Amino acid sequence: xxxxxxxxxxxxxxxxxxxxxxDLPVLATPRLINWFERATFATAQTVVEAPQTTVxxxxxxxxxxxxxxxxxxxxxxxxxxxxxxxxxxxxxxLDEDGAEIAVGEMHRRVVDSDRFMARFTEATPRPAD
Numbered sequence: 001x002x003x004x005x006x007x008x009x010x011x012x013x014x015x016x017x018x019x020x021x022x023d024l025p026v027l028a029t030p031r032l033i034n035w036f037e038r039a040t041f042a043t044a045q046t047v048v049e050a051p052q053t054t055v056x057x058x059x060x061x062x063x064x065x066x067x068x069x070x071x072x073x074x075x076x077x078x079x080x081x082x083x084x085x086x087x088x089x090x091x092x093x094l095d096e097d098g099a100e101i102a103v104g105e106m107h108r109r110v111v112d113s114d115r116f117m118a119r120f121t122e123a124t125p126r127p128a129d
Contacts, residue, residue, distance in 0.1 A: 019031060027067040077106070
């Protein structure tokens with residue numbers, strides 16, 4: 001299942017208390033989602049060709065178990081399923097005991113980098129002289 005696997009050690013900076021998603025010193029769900037995003041982006045880059053890239057569009061994560069500072073978390077994502085413009089990944093996170101701490105699905109859309117960004121530069125009004 002795993003196309004990409006990354007290991008992370010939970011630090012104080014990764015906690016809900018520091019990130020503001022809670023007040024406990026445990027792995028914050030937003031940090032876990034960030035780790036999944038990084039894994040899916042890295043995997044997507046192996047299947048899209050320049051000048052294409054991907055942008056995240058859907059996040060469906062179940063955070064099943066808390067992890068404390070110092071815990072080693074292994075994040076993995078599957079080889080993507082493609083429907084042409086969208087890549088669908090199955091993601092999973094395990095603690096060092098092999099217990100599942102999170103599972104889910106993430107989608108990334110394949111875009112042409114220049115064309116995607118052009119929408120924003122064209123829409124930006126120019127300052128008056």
